[in-house]
Amino acid sequence: MKVAIIQYRVPSTYEEAVAKAISYVEEAARMGADVVLLPELFEGPYFCQVEDYANFKKAEARKYSKTLSTFQAVAKNNRVVLPVSFFEKDGNCYFNSLEMFDKDGRDLGLYRKSHIPTGACYEEKFYFAPGHTGFKVFSTAAGRIGCGICWDQWFPETHRILALKGAELLLFPTAIGSEPVLVRDSMPHWRNAMAGQAAANLIPLAASNRVGVEKAGNSEMTFLGSSFIADQHGEIVVSMDRAEEGIRLAEFDLPSIAEERYSWGVFRDRRVDLYRSLLSQGSSEMGGDDEGDEDRDGD
């Protein structure tokens, strides 16, 4: 199974952005890719950089989406598994979504981003309702593929649930760049957090990010590229730099990795009887378990 990551500067108009994405998918297919991962919201500039009501007009209803019908044909014509990140409108609700197309163009279903960030340059809570589709593993012609979207990648719960549902490969379309307020380089942090989940779950993982500078109003972001593929031990086997545009591939032997998963024993030895507090938001909301919660007199 060959997976391709694609990293590039996203053009400013919808038409150019779609054309550039198609051309990369076609090239990746010629290179032998079975699965092709484009960046998050590749249909144009990352509009969540600012809060602007005008951007809601970019959203598409799934059923009538020009983006989805275009890329469904691209998947079929190029015989590749193709997850497509898009801005979804459903009635009066808006989501950061992903539609999965199989090699024959079959629509395998929808995932809506579960974890929604906010803060300077990542004003996603302004646009998107948190998804309730749950985490999705799609049974494709190239294997069982679990997909999250960008911020989902920071939550070990995402990868673990996808693993429990049988994922053999994890994909994360991404849009991450500079942090103008926090003023720090989140690149190594970003990679370490994800690679560690690949390692803990023994599942290869790929992330495609955009590069370049994008401006919106008085705001400016530099996307950090650094798209990568990690193997089932969390080793980064394919690494792109902070500025390059292009396609990179990695090949994985999924049946042999599945053997490693059961040999390593981590899915055998989980203690689901002790995990209840994962469903709480802090130390004091562990309702009913016996994990020795502290009361108000505690520290």
Add this chain to the structure above:
Amino acid sequence: MKVAIIQYRVPSTYEEAVAKAISYVEEAARMGADVVLLPELFEGPYFCQVEDYANFKKAEARKYSKTLSTFQAVAKNNRVVLPVSFFEKDGNCYFNSLEMFDKDGRDLGLYRKSHIPTGACYEEKFYFAPGHTGFKVFSTAAGRIGCGICWDQWFPETHRILALKGAELLLFPTAIGSEPVLVRDSMPHWRNAMAGQAAANLIPLAASNRVGVEKAGNSEMTFLGSSFIADQHGEIVVSMDRAEEGIRLAEFDLPSIAEERYSWGVFRDRRVDLYRSLLSQGSSEMGGDDEGDEDRDGD
């Protein structure tokens, strides 16, 4: 807050092993350590390499443990926070346990290893009942410290629950070495899995392992050392090699790391409503949630 990791060849007799551990703790204290991490079951050779009923005699009841009273005094005399890994007997049950002592020698309580491995050279299921203490964060004079024991480190649930309970530092006494049957080097995998949890939870993490070759019957293990300290971004800031003996320190500014934790927003954006399947052992035991489980006709 200064944390010290200690890595060494464990002597074959209890007396020598305890004396060597004490001497390292004293040296770490002289170097300025507030918290000192010894390897797992440092009271002697890693007896779980083989299944041998004679080894049960090594276990100590908490209340009468010579090991615990010895190291309680060591903690107090050296003014260090000291987690002590030991083989615990409680009535007819045996556990792989850890007692936490504060700088003033106060006993802060017990943790029993939750995740128990088995397989060639790691026959822990033969000796230890899985612990039911739950994951523990100890409020010490040096900060809130969450402790797991060895195999616990491979489970993202461990780190996450300790994070939710307010941990500021994660410690893992460890005994990991060669894999004679799987025949692979698990060193990078081991580090990546843990460093990724430090990154995802924005909490520094330390692991102390032993080095050297140990024989038991016809079995032989080479411990892989490689003890390390990762910062809150999952970067390895202190790294020991596969053979060296010694002490290494790292200093962390816990209040500034706590600011990073809330600034980064991951504990704000968790979706506890979507995590129910973490309490299941596979894709089909998600009883009652609405995550679109597949039925027997699905794949």
